[in-house]
Amino acid sequence: MGIVYRADPPSARCLVALDALDLIYHRPSGMTHIVSEPVPQILDMLTNGPADAEAIVVRLLEQHDFDPEGAVEAVAARLAELEAIGLVERT
Amino acid sequence: MRYRFDVRIGPVGFRVGSAWRQPIAALRDLYAGYPEPDGGIADFTVRLEPERPWRRYLRPSVAIHGDFTLPDAAPLPLAQGLLAAEMGMNLQMALGQRRYLLLHASVVERDGWALLMTGHSGAGKSTLAALLGERGWRFMGDEFALLDPGTGLLHAFPRLVSLKNAAIDAMTAEIAADRFGPLLMGTPKGAIRHLRPNAAALSAMDAPARPALILFPRYGFAAAARPVGASEAFVRLTQASTNYVAMGEPAFDALSVLVRDVPGRAIDYPDTEGAVALVERLWTEALA
Amino acid sequence: MRALADAMREPATTATLDAEGWTSLFAAARAEQMIGSLAFRLEAQPMPAAAARILADARASAEQWRRSALWEAEMARRALAQLDLPVVLMKGTAYAAAGMDAGAGRSIGDLDIMVPREALKAAETALIAAGWEWVKPDPYDDAYYRDHMHELPPLIHRERDRMIDVHHTTLPLTARITPDAAAMLADSVVLEDGLRIMAPEDMVLHGVAHLFADGDLAGGLRNLWDQDRLLRELGVVAGFWDRLRARARLHGLEWHLALALRLTRHLYATPVDPALAGRAGLFDRWFVRRLLARDGWGRQTRKFTQLAFYIRSHWLRMPPAMLARHLWTKWRKAT
Structure with a gap:
């Protein structure tokens, strides 16, 4: 099992989708993050409770269509970045 | 004191x-x-x-x-x-400043709509605004644009225009001598001469305007224009703001609405006359 | 000028201010880093629209500072979580985290935390792993900090650009007064999220120690406003003043506490235990003059007293021979 992360509830964020990128205003930190897919989706998946990268990919596959090969590694890398900026936290 | x-x-x-x-x-x-x-x-x-x-x-x-x-x-x-x-x-x-989101930009207005121009120092936004202010536009400011997060309107901040180096001669050819301050040589930015905004800029100082077009000018290249997407405009405007972070969520809301609703264009121009023509054309398109 | 202290003590005193009086009050409050506290203090006070707008901006700004200070504490908590240490928040961040009156509108600068001395190295390693970096790579400064000061050299977070000062005691090791840091840690109070704040009496005494030992009394007006708010909030709890007396003795801060109580009572009419405050000392008036040495343009006045305090503060921080060595090294580097 990989590192299990949790995220703040959606009310802690304000998300604005623009042309190519998404903006996230994170209320607890007062910081703005400019992100692209699948970061908003990963955060969405964490609203149903803490999960590791594999579980997040499983949840994503229920709602989105994509090639799962390499997806766990990619999601794990995004989670590490999200941890560094404080949008997710290890449980 | x-x-x-x-x-x-x-x-x-x-x-x-x-x-x-x-x-x-x-x-x-x-x-x-x-x-x-x-x-x-x-x-x-x-x-x-x-x-x-x-x-x-x-x-x-x-x-x-x-x-x-x-x-x-x-x-x-x-x-x-x-x-x-x-x-x-x-x-x-x-x-x-914490009441208005501050954008390092110049602003001019016509028919109640505002044109916002932002770019690095030397991009010509200041000279361009001063020139447009003498050619049928209302000069609202050449240094800071004040965006009211509550209304989305831009407020005028018509300080003295600070003309630098070559821009000084260009403007003295156009404007009466009594509107200029002393020529300051050898400042950290070279030669500087201050220009007093005209009577129209002063008398309408308290009238805000709704932004209609955002330009990112660049001086010294053949005339060209390309659209700037909302996310690029967002990034460039946060970089052009001194108080975006300090103002928190109201600034985020105001700026994301601005870039979503107002078109952005990056323009290159070889000389100021060319720039004025280009601005007029893009303005007509934006308001069409 | 007295108008700032007066407005903080009794907001109704602002009723007599004219336009110039308001402008001067704001300049002085900004210079003392008290504009946010002033804004909260005068929130219910009638005033001209222009003044109300300025103070509304100050409240919004303070709220943003509070948010980012608490976030900085949270990120430090996450970085240090695996070490299972007591992490004690200090000063402004502590007041904000505990929701105390002293935190209302208070400007908060760097994050100050205290950890046990033996955990300093591990804390440093964990913070660096989480993205903090040295501010001063200069080996002399570094050695100076580690040998003689009460903290690690300051670290700055490479993404968020915010400083953290990690202390293992409350004052420089070279200071003549040496509060019992181990006792402050041992008696600290845990908050909901696992971070800690000092016990009420220690919170007051830590502020007192800083007022007289950390610098040249600069920021004294704000420091004493902290004391006023803390004493009003904590002083009503049964047994507080007796515990404060005992604790001051433990830390060797009785003289400093008594003086601080007299000063805050004088400036802000703080209700204090008269027995603890004691009789006015010879220097009380000198301290008051120094604390109020600012004019309506926000300028420091009384240059002479400032100089005296500058000498005094270095005296307190370092034994004299060390000071000479420190200054010499600084001068040499400057050339």
Whole structure:
């Protein structure tokens, strides 16, 4: 099992989708993050409770269509970045 | 302090105090006709004072202090006291303004709609705004655009235009001599001459305008224009803001609405005449 | 000028201010870093619209500072979580985290935390792993900090650009007064999220120690306002003043506490235990003059007293021979 992360509830964020990128205003930190897919989706998946990268990919596959090969590694890398900026936290 | 000058520029009141007469006299002259701060209460205090008491007389050098100060702001010679006053006011805005989202941009207005121009120093946004202000547009400011997060409107901040180097000759050819301040040679930015905004800019100072077009001008290239997407505009405007982070969520909301609703264009221009023509064309398209 | 202290003590005193009085009050409050506290203090006070707008901006700004200070504490908590240490928040961040009156509108600068001395190295390693970096790579400064000061050299976070000061005691090791840091840690109070704040009496005494030992009394007006708010909030709890007396004795801060109580009572009419405050000392008036040495343009006045205090503060921080060595090294580097 990989590192299990949790995220703040959606009310802690304000998300604005623009042309190519998404903006996230994170209320607890007062910081703005400019992100692209699948970061908003990963955060969405964490609203149903803490999960590791594999579980997040499983949840994503229920709602989105994509090639799962390499997806766990990619999601794990995004989670590490999200941890560094404080949008997710290890449980 | 021995000499002082109080002034309101757009919605912001300043109190400038000085140990010397000259900078205050220059401010009085160039800001003649501007109102007092609202209710006589200044938003910001600027102090022009000697670094050490004896420097008031001996090789006088003007340290720029005030409510908000940078520890490493180098003093200027007394001959550049007007520039010091202007820099002091800029500094208060950059470090202390919390009512309006501050964008490092110039703004002109026509028919109630505002054109916002932002770019690096030397991109020509200041000269372009000053020139448009003499050609049928209302000059709203050449340094800071004030975006009201509550309304999404831009407020005018028509400070003196600070013309640099080649722009000085271009504008003196166009405008009556009595609107210019003294020519300041050898400043940290080269030659500088201040230009007083015209009567139309002053009389309509309190009328805000709704943004209709955002331009990112670049001087010195063949004329060209390309669309700037909302996310690129967002990034560039946060970089052009001194108080985006400090203002928190209202700034986020205001800026994301601005870039979503208002078209952005990056323009290249070889000379100012070409730029004016390009701006007019893009303006017509944007308002169509 | 007295107007700032007066407005903080009794907001109704602002009723007599004219336009120039308001402008001067704001300049002085900004210079003392008290504009946010002033804004909260005067929230219910009638005033001209222009003044109300300036103070509304100050409240919004303070709220943003509070948010980012608490976030900085949270990120430090996450970085240090695996070490299972007591992490004690200090000063402004502590007041904000505990929701105390002293935190209302207070400007908060760097994050100050205290950890046990033996955990300093591990804390440093964990913070660096989480993105903090040295501010000063200069080996002399570094050695100076580690040998003689009460903290690690300051670290700055490379993404968020915010400083953290990690202390293992409350004052420089070279200071003449040496509060019992181990006792402050041992008696600290845990908050909901696992971070800690000092016990009420220690919170007051830590502020007192800083007022007289950390610098040249600069920021004294704000420091004493903290004391006023803390004493009003904590002083009503049964047994507080007795515990404060005992604790001051433990830390060797009785003289400093008594003086601080007299000063805050003088400036802000703080209700204090008269027995603890004691009789006015010879220097009380000198301290008051120094604390109020600011004019309506926000300038420091009374240059002479400032100089005296500058000498005094270095005296307190370092034994004299060390000071000479420190200054010499600084001068040499400057050339």
